[in-house]
Amino acid sequence: MSDGSIVLADFDTCSVQDVVTQNNYLLGDIAEGDTPTSLYGVDYSNIYTIDLIAQEMRPLGALSFIGTSGAYLNSLVRESEGTLLAVSGDSTGSLYRIDVQNLTATLLGATGYASAGDLTFYEGELFLSATGGGLVRVDIENPSSSELIGSMNAGGFADIFGVVTVIQGDPCAGDVNYEMIATGGRDTRVVDVTTGATSALCSNLFSGRSIFGAAEVTVATLCQLNLELNAVSPVCSGETLTVESTVDPNEAIGTFTYEWYEVGSSQVLSTQPNFTATFDRTTVLECVVTDADRVAPYQTARAEITIEVTPSPVIDAIEDVVAIDTFTLPEITGEAIPDAMVFTSEALGEGTVYRPGEQITIADFSSFPIRLYMYAENELGCSVQESFELMIYSAEDVTDLGRFLIDAPAFFTPNGDGYHDLWSIGFQENVMLDEVSIYDRFGKLLKRLNPNNLNWDGRYNGVDMPSNAYWFNIKYRYEERQLEYRGHFTLKR
Numbered sequence: 001m002s003d004g005s006i007v008l009a010d011f012d013t014c015s016v017q018d019v020v021t022q023n024n025y026l027l028g029d030i031a032e033g034d035t036p037t038s039l040y041g042v043d044y045s046n047i048y049t050i051d052l053i054a055q056e057m058r059p060l061g062a063l064s065f066i067g068t069s070g071a072y073l074n075s076l077v078r079e080s081e082g083t084l085l086a087v088s089g090d091s092t093g094s095l096y097r098i099d100v101q102n103l104t105a106t107l108l109g110a111t112g113y114a115s116a117g118d119l120t121f122y123e124g125e126l127f128l129s130a131t132g133g134g135l136v137r138v139d140i141e142n143p144s145s146s147e148l149i150g151s152m153n154a155g156g157f158a159d160i161f162g163v164v165t166v167i168q169g170d171p172c173a174g175d176v177n178y179e180m181i182a183t184g185g186r187d188t189r190v191v192d193v194t195t196g197a198t199s200a201l202c203s204n205l206f207s208g209r210s211i212f213g214a215a216e217v218t219v220a221t222l223c224q225l226n227l228e229l230n231a232v233s234p235v236c237s238g239e240t241l242t243v244e245s246t247v248d249p250n251e252a253i254g255t256f257t258y259e260w261y262e263v264g265s266s267q268v269l270s271t272q273p274n275f276t277a278t279f280d281r282t283t284v285l286e287c288v289v290t291d292a293d294r295v296a297p298y299q300t301a302r303a304e305i306t307i308e309v310t311p312s313p314v315i316d317a318i319e320d321v322v323a324i325d326t327f328t329l330p331e332i333t334g335e336a337i338p339d340a341m342v343f344t345s346e347a348l349g350e351g352t353v354y355r356p357g358e359q360i361t362i363a364d365f366s367s368f369p370i371r372l373y374m375y376a377e378n379e380l381g382c383s384v385q386e387s388f389e390l391m392i393y394s395a396e397d398v399t400d401l402g403r404f405l406i407d408a409p410a411f412f413t414p415n416g417d418g419y420h421d422l423w424s425i426g427f428q429e430n431v432m433l434d435e436v437s438i439y440d441r442f443g444k445l446l447k448r449l450n451p452n453n454l455n456w457d458g459r460y461n462g463v464d465m466p467s468n469a470y471w472f473n474i475k476y477r478y479e480e481r482q483l484e485y486r487g488h489f490t491l492k493r
Contacts (some may be wrong), residue, residue, distance in 0.1 A: 002210040006030065006039070006050065006250050011166060011188065012180065020055045027057075028074030029118055030211030033080050039215055040100070040297050042076040042086060044381065047103060049375045060103060067107030071096065075128065075213070077119035087115040087128055095143040107141030115142075117161035122180050122193055127184065129163040135196035137492075150196025150271070152182050152189070152386050156196060157200045160184040163191065164214035172223035173253045174295040183211040194229075194403035225249075225301035227289050233280055234308040235384030242329040242402075243305060254293025262303060283307045296404045313337045313376035313384045318387040320369075322404045322428075324479050327392060334384075337376040347385060349375040362392045396479070402485025406474060411490040414458035422455040425474070425490060432477040440473045446470070458491050476489075 001007060004027075005018040025048060027041040033049065041048035046239040047060045067106050071088040073096065079085050079209060082191035084098040088381060093111040098104070111222040113130040117136070120127050128136040128146070133153035139145040156445040162183035169175040180191040182198055186206040189198035221404050235241050263284040269275065275285065285307065290300045315334040321327060345351035354360065354372065358364065362368070368377040369391040378385040393401050414421050427433060436449040439458055446460045467490075 001206065002026075002212060005209075005325050007206075009188070009202075009205065010419075013200060014205055019052055020050060020057065025057050025059070027213065029086075031075040031076040031084055031119075032078040034078075034100075040076060040078065040084060042073050042084075044074075045070060045105075047098065047100065049086075060100065060394050063098065063103055065096075065107070068094065071105070071110050072113075074117050075115040075119045076123060076215075077126070078364065083352055085112075085119060085140070087111060087124065089115045089117075089121060091130070092100050092360070093130065093136075093144075093146075095138060095140070102334060108140065109141045111146040113146060113148065115461075117164045120163045120165045120180065120214075120216060123178055125178070127163060127193065129160055130205050131431055133158060133160045133184075135163070135182075135193070141386045143144070143261070149193065152184075152191060152196050152198050154198050155185060157182075157184045157189055158341040159210070162214035164216045166216060171255075172294055176295070180466040181214075183214055185210050188258070223295060223298040225289065225291065225294070225303035227275045227287060227302045227303040229287055229305040232305070232307060234380060236335050236380065237280045237309050237312045237336040238253065238278060238308075240276065241307065241380075242274055243285060243307070244274045247289050247301070247313045249336060252291040252293070252353050254291055257290050257292070259288045259290075259319060261288070279307050281311045308434050310380050311336060313378055315341075315374050315376055315384055315386040317386050318374075318388040320391070322391045322393070323368060324393050324401070324403065326359050326361045326479065327390060328359050329354055331357050334376070336378060341374060341376065342355075343372040345370070345372065347373050347375070347387075348374075349377075357455070360390065360392070362394055365392075368392050376385070401478070401483060402474065402476070403487070406476070406485055408472060408474070408485075408487055409489060411492055412458065413492045414464070415493055422457055424489075427476070430478065433476040434476065434477065435473075435483075437473045439473070440465070440469065441469055443471075458493075464493070465491060467491055 003020055007016040008019050009016050027043050029042055031040045033039045037052045039050040039414045040049055045063045048057050049060055050057050071094055072090055073086040074089040075087045077085050082100045086096045086098055087095045091114050093113040095108045096105040113136045116129045116131045118129040123402050126138040127138055128138050130136045133151050135149040135152050137147050137149055146175040160182050164181050166179050166181055168177040178194050182189050182191045188202045190201050191198050228246045230244045258266050258271055258273050260275045263286050264413050284304055288302050314334045329343055335367055343354040368439055369389045371387050371389050373387045375385045405428050412420045433451045438447040439445055447456050469488050469490055471488045476483055
């Protein structure tokens with residue numbers, strides 16, 4: 001207003017309410033801010049920000065002009081976030097694009113119409129309140145092609161500094177009726193944007209004061225979707241985590257749909273509001289929420305979040321062990337594990353502690369097998385556990401040792417179907433086979449297998465042997481002891 005204050009005008013009730021009382025700065029025009037509770041202001045070459053909640057103005061600084069030495073700016077409108085448009089009040093009516101962050105004003109060209117004090121967007125087109133009450137359509141891409149629509153002066157309605165566009169209905173759902181309002185002195189009138197002619201609206205609205213400029217609340221402010229993803233702390237590799245999304249406003253005009261991606265990929269990972277996954281590496285997620293019933297281009301909001309993944313310790317596995325009389329515990333190896341790793345008799349590092357190089361004897365436990373555990377945890381609580389089974393036999397009683405060291409199948413079916421056609425044995429690496437013999441149930445030797453070819457095809461002297469039970473005897477060496485393993489298997493045809 002002419003006294004430096006800022007008021008909220010209600011055209012339905014023809015009333016005003018002071019929202020900022022400020023006499024330190026007298027602005028030429030105001031424009032929508034980048035938040036619903038803020039405005040921008042201009043005074044010649046100075047830009048201001050206005051906080052409607054704190055009810056205060058704050059100067060951002062003087063503009064640096066690009067393409068000209070300077071200009072007298074008295075009109076302002078928000079083009080996009082952080083970007084404003086302004087027209088000068090001199091005869092050239094030069095159009096400038098203002099970068100708020102860098103406080104630069106770049107000359108776009110001369111419209112040829114001096115600004116009387118305001119700019120407004122109406123259905124995507126930019127209009128200027130020019131000196132003498134003229135309504136001008138501004139061509140942003142080619143300012144020199146701007147055109148005078150007509151005069152807004154009528155029946156004593158003069159000193160027109162401001163034009164503003166108001167919205168009726170639900171603009172977010174596309175149910176929109178636009179009206180352009182002109183302010184002249186203390187009165188307001190509805191503008192016909194095709195001719196510039198005006199009709200009565202609210203007379204003497206600003207009793208005792210005159211208006212210098214106006215700002216509208218645009219669809220961009222009213223209908224903007226905002227999406228936030230909850231912050232997460234670093235997680236351990238292999239940990240399952242849920243990332244939650246919050247949409248503002250939280251009620252859709254239609255229905256919210258969600259798509260989750262890993263940034264850089266087009267593959268949709270989930271269509272749920274919240275995303276749950278197991279993370280093995282640091283990952284940047286993007287969530288896209290859409291309300292298709294919202295007016296374009298405000299149907300979609302995006303947000304990203306980085307999931308910082310800390311590698312968990314890795315312990316190299318130890319195979320199950322079979323030993324005679326004693327066993328010496330090996331070194332524990334892996335990645336990102338403590339230097340002094342130990343074995344324990346219980347999980348999670350609990351129970352009796354055994355150190356690498358320590359010898360376990362058959363007398364240390366009342367029964368075997370036993371299970372020993374290896375557990376590591378880093379400073380972030382990322383942990384890993386491995387275990388192995390230890391079986392110790394007495395050297396005086398190794399009758400059952402062979403069934404742990406040697407894998408002898410219980411049956412085979414030599415029928416040529418490609419499944420179990422051979423009787424084949426396997427054994428641990430520290431087992432040395434000396435002799436494998438196969439007998440019929442009467443004790444007749446049918447085959448002595450070569451240690452380099454431990455397979456029997458079920459034939460004797462080229463003749464298929466019948467379905468029956470057969471016996472084997474395996475002589476082998478383990479831990480420098482000469483041992484035997486006897487058993488039986490079935491041939492099925």
